[in-house]
Amino acid sequence: xxxxxxxxxxxxxxxxxxxxxxxxxxxxxxxxxxxxxxxxxxxxxxxxxxxxxxxxxxxxxxxxxxxxxxxxxxxxxxxxxxxxxxxxxxxxxxxxxxxxxxxxxxxxxxxxxxxxxxxxxxxxxxxxxxxxxxxxxxxxxxxxxxxxxxxxxxxxxxxxxxxxxxxxxxxxxxxxxxxxxxxxxxxxxxxxxxxxxxxxxxxxxxxxxxxxxxxxxxxxxxxxxxxxxxxxxxxxxxxxxxxxxxxxxxxxxxxxxxxxxxxxxxxxxxxxxxxxxxxxxxxxxxxxxxxxxxxxxxxxxxxxxxxxxxxxxxxxxxxxxxxxxxxxxxxxxxxxxxxxxxxxxxxxxxxxxxxxxxxxxxxxxxxxxxxxxxxxxxxxxxxxxxxxxxxxxxxxxxxxxxxxxxxxxxxxxxxxxxxxxxxxxxxxxxxxxxxxxxxxxxxxxxxx
Amino acid sequence: xxxxxxxxxxxxxxxxxxxxxxxxxxxxxxxxxxxxxxxxxxxxxxxxxxxxxxxxxxxxxxxxxxxxxxxxxxxxxxxxxxxxxxxxxxxxxxxxxxxxxxxxxxxxxxxxxxxxxxxxxxxxxxxxxxxxxxxxxxxxxxxxxxxxxxxxxxxxxxxxxxxxxxxxxxxxxxxxxxxxxxxxxxxxxxxxxxxxxxxxxxxxxxxxxxxxxxxxxxxxxxxxxxxxxxxxxxxxxxxxxxxxxxxxxxxxxxxxxxxxxxxxxxxxxxxxxxxxxxxxxxxxxxxxxxxxxxxxxxxxxxxxxxxxxxxxxxxxxxxxxxxxxxxxxxxxxxxxxxxxxxxxxxxxxxxxxxxxxxxxxxxxxxxxxxxxxxxxxxxxxxxxxxxxxxxxxxxxxxxxxxxxxxxxxxxxxxxxxxxxxxxxxxxxxxxxxxxxxxxxxxxxxxxxxxxxxxxxxxxxxxxxxxxxxxxxxxxxxxxxxxxxxxxxxxxxx
Numbered sequence: 001x002x003x004x005x006x007x008x009x010x011x012x013x014x015x016x017x018x019x020x021x022x023x024x025x026x027x028x029x030x031x032x033x034x035x036x037x038x039x040x041x042x043x044x045x046x047x048x049x050x051x052x053x054x055x056x057x058x059x060x061x062x063x064x065x066x067x068x069x070x071x072x073x074x075x076x077x078x079x080x081x082x083x084x085x086x087x088x089x090x091x092x093x094x095x096x097x098x099x100x101x102x103x104x105x106x107x108x109x110x111x112x113x114x115x116x117x118x119x120x121x122x123x124x125x126x127x128x129x130x131x132x133x134x135x136x137x138x139x140x141x142x143x144x145x146x147x148x149x150x151x152x153x154x155x156x157x158x159x160x161x162x163x164x165x166x167x168x169x170x171x172x173x174x175x176x177x178x179x180x181x182x183x184x185x186x187x188x189x190x191x192x193x194x195x196x197x198x199x200x201x202x203x204x205x206x207x208x209x210x211x212x213x214x215x216x217x218x219x220x221x222x223x224x225x226x227x228x229x230x231x232x233x234x235x236x237x238x239x240x241x242x243x244x245x246x247x248x249x250x251x252x253x254x255x256x257x258x259x260x261x262x263x264x265x266x267x268x269x270x271x272x273x274x275x276x277x278x279x280x281x282x283x284x285x286x287x288x289x290x291x292x293x294x295x296x297x298x299x300x301x302x303x304x305x306x307x308x309x310x311x312x313x314x315x316x317x318x319x320x321x322x323x324x325x326x327x328x329x330x331x332x333x334x335x336x337x338x339x340x341x342x343x344x345x346x347x348x349x350x351x352x353x354x355x356x357x358x359x360x361x362x363x364x365x366x367x368x369x370x371x372x373x374x375x376x377x378x379x380x381x382x383x384x385x386x387x388x389x390x391x392x393x394x395x396x397x398x399x400x401x402x403x404x405x406x407x408x409x410x411x412x413x414x415x416x417x418x419x420x421x422x423x424x425x426x427x428x429x430x431x432x433x434x435x436x437x438x439x440x441x442x443x444x445x446x447x448x
Numbered sequence: 449x450x451x452x453x454x455x456x457x458x459x460x461x462x463x464x465x466x467x468x469x470x471x472x473x474x475x476x477x478x479x480x481x482x483x484x485x486x487x488x489x490x491x492x493x494x495x496x497x498x499x500x501x502x503x504x505x506x507x508x509x510x511x512x513x514x515x516x517x518x519x520x521x522x523x524x525x526x527x528x529x530x531x532x533x534x535x536x537x538x539x540x541x542x543x544x545x546x547x548x549x550x551x552x553x554x555x556x557x558x559x560x561x562x563x564x565x566x567x568x569x570x571x572x573x574x575x576x577x578x579x580x581x582x583x584x585x586x587x588x589x590x591x592x593x594x595x596x597x598x599x600x601x602x603x604x605x606x607x608x609x610x611x612x613x614x615x616x617x618x619x620x621x622x623x624x625x626x627x628x629x630x631x632x633x634x635x636x637x638x639x640x641x642x643x644x645x646x647x648x649x650x651x652x653x654x655x656x657x658x659x660x661x662x663x664x665x666x667x668x669x670x671x672x673x674x675x676x677x678x679x680x681x682x683x684x685x686x687x688x689x690x691x692x693x694x695x696x697x698x699x700x701x702x703x704x705x706x707x708x709x710x711x712x713x714x715x716x717x718x719x720x721x722x723x724x725x726x727x728x729x730x731x732x733x734x735x736x737x738x739x740x741x742x743x744x745x746x747x748x749x750x751x752x753x754x755x756x757x758x759x760x761x762x763x764x765x766x767x768x769x770x771x772x773x774x775x776x777x778x779x780x781x782x783x784x785x786x787x788x789x790x791x792x793x794x795x796x797x798x799x800x801x802x803x804x805x806x807x808x809x810x811x812x813x814x815x816x817x818x819x820x821x822x823x824x825x826x827x828x829x830x831x832x833x834x835x836x837x838x839x840x841x842x843x844x845x846x847x848x849x850x851x852x853x854x855x856x857x858x859x860x861x862x863x864x865x866x867x868x869x870x871x872x873x874x875x876x877x878x879x880x881x882x883x884x885x886x887x888x889x890x891x892x893x894x895x896x897x898x899x900x901x902x903x904x905x906x907x908x909x910x911x912x913x914x915x916x917x918x919x920x921x922x923x924x925x926x927x928x929x930x931x932x933x934x935x936x937x938x939x940x941x
Binding site for chain 1: 457482629
């Protein structure tokens with residue numbers, strides 16, 4: 001058969017068979033025992049031409065309601081933010097996307113330097129000493145932070161605030177189970193971690209306290225206080241943070257965090273149905289040799305030129321094998337590149353401006369809902385998210401909104417029984433005043 | 449090529465330049481001081497670069513020119529399957545109906561996306577011969593861990609809490625023992641025999657009622673098919689253990705043999721290897737896991753199912769190991785893998801395997817006179833040469849790898865697997881032409897000649913890259929992991 005991805009001709013094949021000294025390709029498969037040899041043809045769909053396949057898949061894509069055709073107020077950890085057009089141009093350079101892990105630094109300086117810059121930008125935003133080259137996503141990064149803490153402190157309990165993203169908490173549970181670590185949820189009160197309950201739950205076997213900043217409800221908690229409580233009991237303090245919010249918020253590194261993780265999706269990475277996004281992992285020099293995943297470091301070549309290499313690899317699975325504390329190898333390099341380009345485009349001024357706009361817009365939405373008579377829950381500061389009591393099933397509300405071209409909020413009752421009939425509405429800088437007004441108007445009409 | 453240092457983006461930054469475009473704020477301004485305690489308002493700006501859009505494009509273009517990808521040239525990195533990344537894949541992944549959908553939308557509004565995921569599961573089940581597939585794991589290592597957690601849950605559900613050991617051959621990828629450890633198991637190493645295959649007697653002596661699973665790559669990392677696979681399955685199943693297939697090397701057997709038919713109970717695939725999701729400079733990948741029916745109750749949540757004509761995520765799975773990743777995995781990579789499979793069809797995938805194997809054997813036979821070949825039988829998609837002949841002349845495999853850079857090639861995987869001295873693991877893939885293979889072979893032959901005649905050319909390589917050999921010891925002893933205006937090394941307290 002001929003295929004555009006397979007360049008060998010029949011002449012090539014015959015010459016190669018002759019060089020090997022065999023008559024047919026089948027002879028190369030004779031070491032597969034007869035009983036397990038697959039005979040016949042795989043029962044999968046036949047090949048399609050480029051045009052026909054593109055048409056079919058474009059039709060499937062058009063069956064989905066996307067945020068270019070609908071106005072979306074859905075966030076809950078994944079956001080529709082400004083994506084500088086330049087991002088896709090950079091990551092489409094195939095010298096980047098068709099390369100693999102930079103094992104040969106002499107011909108991978110581009111990727112290595114880009115990662116080094118990513119590490120620096122994450123350090124700048126989080127206020128931590130160092131950051132790795134990326135993790136799968138914010139949820140698994142948080143889970144790995146938890147298992148690292150358990151290994152480091154030799155303790156077997158993690159306290160996770162109920163105000164951490166519910167799916168991230170689920171992932172923490174799954175990872176912890178792997179290493180026989182107990183996970184206890186700290187209840188929320190008024191949209192923030194219940195400090196009294198935290199004081200009751202924490203003990204000498206607590207490896208770490210895990211919180212989110214801003215939290216799942218968009219609230220900015222007094223995390224410094226939580227960090228003190230964790231440290232008073234000899235545990236680590238782990239903060240999952242939206243890096244975009246850190247344009248205006250005090251970085252976790254200045255508030256006592258030992259590890260700051262999160263997802264860089266808000267920086268130039270499309271929602272794409274939940275992945276791939278881009279986890280990050282930042283920590284202190286004290287924990288440097290326990291960081292999971294790849295680290296890029298600066299060095300020099302034989303002639304003294306500056307260059308970059310993968311470093312401190314003694315931590316990693318391919319060296320430590322069964323002594324490794326994490327098994328991660330491939331991470332999200334291309335998305336880390338995308339996030340770097342977006343962070344670079346925003347720059348020192350833009351990252352402040354975009355974070356501020358998100359606060360202003362969320363504030364506007366909160367006040368608009370309140371003016372319309374809705375009960376908007378919790379404190380003064382809201383980043384991206386507000387909790388609105390709709391007094392009826394959120395699914396019903398969302399169905400009605402969808403008819404009007406609006407993708408509604410996240411149904412909090414699905415994960416927080418105390419918040420049944422409450423929707424989590426996300427507002428980013430992408431939403432205009434008119435769109436917010438229209439949402440409030442439609443919801444008011446449904447409310448009546 | 450050897451220029452001055454390539455500046456960091458921070459070094460070209462200039463106060464007052466911007467590279468973004470945000471709309472004017474169309475809602476009232478807010479005073480942060482009224483909303484937040486002072487302690488939570490950032491006092492020191494994050495020192496991100498201040499550059500124009502052209503500055504950004506020039507910077508990253510310069511970086512890309514200092515990087516070698518498959519589109520740049522041949523990349524025979526063993527066990528990584530550096531095949532061509534089709535461009536239609538990229539076009540499909542960028543369709544707005546795929547790129548701009550939110551994972552928490554009502555299911556009725558994302559049926560097109562769910563249909564593709566479901567159909568991909570079906571295709572991967574057929575290709576691997578497994579009963580059910582979860583797409584969720586984010587990469588191969590994540591898939592290994594997911595499958596091991598399922599195997600652990602399976603044993604525990606049988607009241608079998610003593611199965612604490614996972615057997616791993618000495619030729620295995622480093623992720624295997626690491627995944628076993630993070631899934632709560634102890635790793636037991638199984639020896640290879642003189643033919644490079646698992647030593648059956650050693651395996652027999654190590655299995656028992658404490659065996660949870662055997663992890664196996666087949667063909668193994670030497671590129672050799674484990675011919676005794678059925679016997680191994682019998683031994684492991686005989687003591688109540690499970691058989692796990694590391695799918696990193698599936699490109700060697702697609703449409704020729706299926707893990708499910710070999711007796712494997714669980715398998716992970718690397719969609720970014722065999723199925724052309726690009727490697728991305730080290731991800732994002734995707735590591736779906738396929739299992740036989742008896743492991744299916746333990747699949748991670750949610751499980752994508754089809755009810756009539758409707759696709760839905762099932763959450764009510766009481767025996768599930770839980771959620772291994774937020775949302776549903778790396779959907780953007782599924783799109784690329786699915787597009788690839790649909791571009792190839794059943795004949796195409798079979799041809800992929802045949803040419804991947806033919807190409808590897810051709811290279812192996814042509815190079816055999818010049819390098820040691822510890823395992824001389826036919827290989828599958830990759831083969832491992834040893835540089836011990838050259839080492840005796842004072843030239844190491846590392847030197848030869850660096851010399852290949854001067855010829856414009858990415859070197860093979862080196863010093864792996866661990867059971868070959870001075871190993872060079874070469875995987876050409878099926879997407880390379882005979883001319884490319886021949887040119888690479890010629891370069892290798894020339895290097896072998898240089899080792900004898902002018903070894904210093906090889907020992908001092910590379911000669912043409914933007915930097916020469918970098919001081920890795922310095923990087924590790926005095927770690928500089930981020931840019932600071934005034935550089936300082938991180939001190940390990």
